[in-house]
Amino acid sequence: MKYKSILLNALWWHHFFLLWSTIDAQTRYSIPEELEKGSLVGNLAKDLGLGLSDIFERKLRVASEAGEQYFSVDAGRGELVVNDRIDREALCGQSASCLLPLQVVIENPLQLHRMEVEIKDVNDNAPTFLKSDHVIEIAESTVAGVRFPLEMAEDPDVGSNGLKTYTLSKDECFTLKVKEIENGRKVPELVLNKSLDREKKAVHSLFLTAVDGGNPVKSGTSKITINVLDNNDNVPQFEKAFYKVDVKENSANGSFVISTRAADVDEGPNGEIEYSLGVHTHPSVQELFHVDAATGDIYLKRQLDHETQSSYRIDISAKDKGFPKMEGHCTVQVDVTDVNDNAPEIILTSKSTSVPEDSSSGTVVALLSVRDLDSGENGKVTLQLLKTSSFALKPSFANNYALVTNGPLDRERISDYSIEITATDSGTPPLVSTKMIPVSITDVNDNPPVFTQRCYNVYLKENGVPGSILFSVSASDLDSGENAKISYSILDSKVQDVSVSSYVYMNSENGSIYSMHSFDYEKLKVFEIHVQAKDQGSPSLSSNATVHVFILDQNDNAPAVIYPSSAALGSLSHQRMPRSAKAGHLVTKVTAVDADSGHNAWISYRLAEATDASLFSVNLYTGEVRTKRAVSEQDDSSQRLILEIKDDGEPLQSATVTVSILLEDALHEPISELRLHKASEPSKKSGRITLYLILSLASVSVLSLLTFVILAVKCMRSSRSSGSCCCSMRRQDSEDYKNPNRNLQIQLNTDGPIKYVEVLGGDMMSQSQSFRSCMSPMSEYSDFTLIKPSSTTDFKEVISVLDASLPDSTWTFESQQESSCHTHTHTFLK
Known part of the structure; x- marks a missing residue:
């Protein structure tokens, strides 16, 4: 069945190419068969005089x-390339010429070019015999x-690649x-050179080899077994060695085709003849003819089809009934x-069947062609356009036509047409077919897309998963077709001096x-x-539209311990x-901050583990570690608190810090994380420093109160919301941190259970030392605890953490100090 299908297809192509052979092609390429997909055929753009941009803009296709x-x-590249495997034998069979007609369609405006691709034969088939024995x-x-x-x-190949000769x-x-x-065509014949002697050799085994003319040469072999028999010595002879007859393709099954006659001069059974199809008759022929x-009369078994195959060769055998049987042949x-x-x-041929309503008369709407598989007058076709005056058919070449506008169009009056085209051949009786071509009249683009809102507010929790959807905007367009297809994009803008495209991206669809x-x-x-x-x-x-994105705070920062300084001493x-x-003795004070805001930044302290839980306690809000009772002689000299x-x-x-406490006798100075850098400094000098600190705090307190009053009056007069004032102050704070100078800064925290003031001063970039003074009415030693100076780098890190963690109620005040002042930090615990 597969072989039959190939034969039928080959005959159809052969007839189709004969039909096209009368037309002069504008362009012709020649390529060998069996090329790989993507192989170059020719530079189509160059041969048609087109630029590479024309291929996209004018939608060129084949x-x-x-x-x-x-x-x-x-x-x-503008090149015509092979899109699929081409088998010349399947397309053209044994035809000497194999041409593939192509139509190159160029739209906007519509043009049609015809070309031919000649498929050259390659020696890809070896000669084969129907039977191997x-x-x-x-x-x-x-x-x-x-x-x-x-x-x-x-051999399906043709020309020099076809069958050349036989060898024995x-x-x-x-x-x-x-x-x-x-x-x-070449027919091999076995010639008897000398008389046979069955008694000497009863069986002869020969090999017949068919060789083609390709390079390299390909061949096929069939084994010939000759059985030597006695007796019957006359071969039946046909009246003609070759018969020829014409049969209409619509002849009914069982129709008579032709008579063949053979005679045998022998007498009796040796002269009685039986006719049959030759043993080498192809199965496709056996399905169509009967002898x-x-x-010896030949009849049709099935109806023929001229378009599938126009000619058949039948081998007829005539055998007598003698012993051995003698056989004669005719074709x-x-x-x-x-x-x-x-x-x-x-x-x-063309895909587009729409036209703008403002198109001028003669605009090409569609390209079409007509074909008839019949030959001669039966294959001549005429086209006719019915029931419309707005369109006309314009002949092009070789049964190709263009459907063009024939007058003004009005979309508001008629938006869609169904154009009926009839095709009639010249046969007897003529056959007719129709085709409906829908043509739509398109409008112009006069409506912009419109968003559902001009502004959108989006509230987004921080620490979301990258790649997750934030929001979806939507717009609609009153136009239709391509004019209503909307693509979305983000306009370039800056967020913290970085392009917004670094933060988000948008699905354009x-x-x-x-x-x-x-x-x-x-x-x-x-x-x-x-x-x-x-x-x-x-x-x-x-x-355009604007999307406002508000980031909502999440509790994603654990408390950070700033005293004791973990950067310098670790967690111990x-x-x-x-x-x-x-009882009530202040052992130390743990201070921590949280980078979050609001309730997420409220900090509490508790004693998780202790060597002796009955000896120490920690304040829930201040982090002060005090003794719950007096120290006894039985208490271990080394205590460990977590x-x-x-x-x-x-x-x-949460976070943890470990405090190691050493109980000593005759300790005459306050306990702290570390002593002052110069412990032997005279008490007179210490008292002077304490006096300076008290005076500084008093002056700063007055400045704080005055500044607070001024800011409150300013915010009340402002037309903006109170949040804007806070934001303005916080931006000022950030600028102060980024540009350190020799100023004294006081930070007042009124949010949460912990109440404290940080006094910061001095040049952040200098090598001046900073001190932290802690004052508590519960301390039994001193109102101030002096701590070892910290490095400039550590101080800046602490300021960075504090600036990020302090809530909106934090205010920063400045007062100019002398450039020679050291940096001090005072913390009041309430």
């Missing part, structure tokens, strides 16, 4: 008239010189003769006559906005995204305490 798309256009019976009385026809090999293995009794018949065994050629049994077919990374409330609280909706019209129209703080300490610091967020975040 349409095959055979239906199968064997070629395509490489738009990037052939048995011949020859009587030993057969005289020398008698010829016996052998099976012909088939060596045998003293037989030689090979190759006879050439019409159409250049009467007694009369019958049946030519199939065409009748008008195929209606014409209208093929729409549905307007969804996605995050590029996780947002941090402590770094970015609000930003704007300017989006644009743009249609696909020409010229395109657009509109060493303290000393006299054994003479009474303090847990927790915030008030959800989920809860």
